[in-house]
Amino acid sequence: xxxxxxxxxxxxxxxxxxxxxxxxxxxxxxxxxxxxxxxxxxxxxxxxxxxxxxxxxxxxxxxxxxxxxxxxxxxxxxxxxxxxxxxxxxxxxxxxxxxxxxxxxxxxxxxxxxxx
Amino acid sequence: xxxxxxxxxxxxxxxxxxxxxxxxxxxxxxxxxxxxxxxxxxxxxxxxxxxxxxxxxxxxxxxxxxxxxxxxxxxxxxxxxxxxxxxxxxxxxxxxxxxxxxxxxxxxxxxxxxxx
Numbered sequence: 001x002x003x004x005x006x007x008x009x010x011x012x013x014x015x016x017x018x019x020x021x022x023x024x025x026x027x028x029x030x031x032x033x034x035x036x037x038x039x040x041x042x043x044x045x046x047x048x049x050x051x052x053x054x055x056x057x058x059x060x061x062x063x064x065x066x067x068x069x070x071x072x073x074x075x076x077x078x079x080x081x082x083x084x085x086x087x088x089x090x091x092x093x094x095x096x097x098x099x100x101x102x103x104x105x106x107x108x109x110x111x112x113x114x115x116x
Numbered sequence: 117x118x119x120x121x122x123x124x125x126x127x128x129x130x131x132x133x134x135x136x137x138x139x140x141x142x143x144x145x146x147x148x149x150x151x152x153x154x155x156x157x158x159x160x161x162x163x164x165x166x167x168x169x170x171x172x173x174x175x176x177x178x179x180x181x182x183x184x185x186x187x188x189x190x191x192x193x194x195x196x197x198x199x200x201x202x203x204x205x206x207x208x209x210x211x212x213x214x215x216x217x218x219x220x221x222x223x224x225x226x227x228x229x230x231x232x
Contacts, residue, residue, distance in 0.1 A: 033219070043207065043222040056219065091161065095218065105151075105218065107161040 002026075004108035006092050012114045018080040021111045024073055025094030029106075034067055034077050035091040037110070043091075049075065082115045089113070118143045120210050122223035129198055130231050137193045137226045139208030145169075149218055150184065150191045151209040155225070161207070167191065198230045 005024040013019050025032045033048040047057040052069045060067070064083070069075040079086055089112050095105040119142040129135045141150065152164040165175065167184055175182045179196045195202055205225045211218035 031218075035220075042224045043209075043220075045219050045221075048219060089159065093161075105163065105166070105220075107153075107163075109160045112159070 004092055004094050004106050006090075006108035006111050008111060009109065010112045010114075012116065013082055015083055015115055016081045017115075018078065019082045019086075019113060019115075021077040021090050021092075021113070023075045023077070023092030023108060025075070025092070026096075026106055027073065029094035029096040030072075031095045032069060032075050033093040033095070034075070035093065035107075037089040037091065038087075046077070079113075082113075084115045087113055087115050118145075118210050118212060118221045120208050120221055120223035122206075122208055122226050124226045125224070126227045126229070128229045128231065131200060132197050133230075134194060134196050135198050135228065135230075137195075137206050137208075137228065139191045139193065139223060141189050141191065141208070141210045143210060145212065149211040151207075151211070151220065152182065152191075152193050153207045153209065153222075154204045155207065156204040164193075164206075195228075198228075200230050200232055203228060203230045 004026055007022045011019060030051050034046040035043050036046055037043045044059055046059045047067045048055055049069045052072060065079055067077045089110045091110045092108045093106060121140045123138055127135060148169045150167045154162040154164055165182055172184050172186055181194045183192045205227045207225045208223045209220040211220050
């Protein structure tokens with residue numbers, strides 16, 4: 001199992017540009033989460049999906065942020081237009097609770113975004 | 117609202133010392149889950165443990181042990197005979213239990229430095 005795969009690992013962009021972060025969850029996991037980590041706010045949940053449907057986006061900071069999950073194996077987090085205060089590490093995670101009661105909640109390696 | 121407090125911002129110990137990381141949580145849920153994650157300097161989030169609110173048994177895994185006390189809303193983590201490789205930021209997290217999904221609320225983290 002390759003784990004949760006995020007791309008790119010690092011992204012540097014200029015203020016005002018569009019940024020797209022990508023995530024491939026673990027196969028069979030039915031929940032997908034986007035978290036953001038900053039020094040000031042720590043780790044905070046932005047949005048999560050269940051079976052590709054957005055369930056709770058109350059953590060999305062503003063309209064400049066949008067997330068999609070077109071299928072079970074892919075999700076994107078888009079920022080348009082980007083601002084310097086969006087600089088952070090963005091983590092994707094996926095989870096499931098199978099019939100045997102075995103639980104998995106795995107984070108990707110994160111995307112470090114720098115907006116200059 | 118749910119809240120996780122890790123009062124220790126930074127801890128520094130000498131190798132082979134035992135160290136305890138504190139975690140205090142607040143929730144109105146009767147069913148909840150508690151987690152510990154390790155974030156080494158490389159930045160990824162490594163799952164250490166997940167414990168449900170009905171299981172107050174302490175757990176030991178090698179040099180790691182966890183003490184869950186519902187009466188004091190605490191879920192403390194002890195590393196016995198610390199090693200330099202234990203140097204990392206450790207996060208305690210609390211989940212809202214909604215079906216199979218678990219939105220994690222993280223503490224601010226405790227940075228542990230183990231000196232040789």
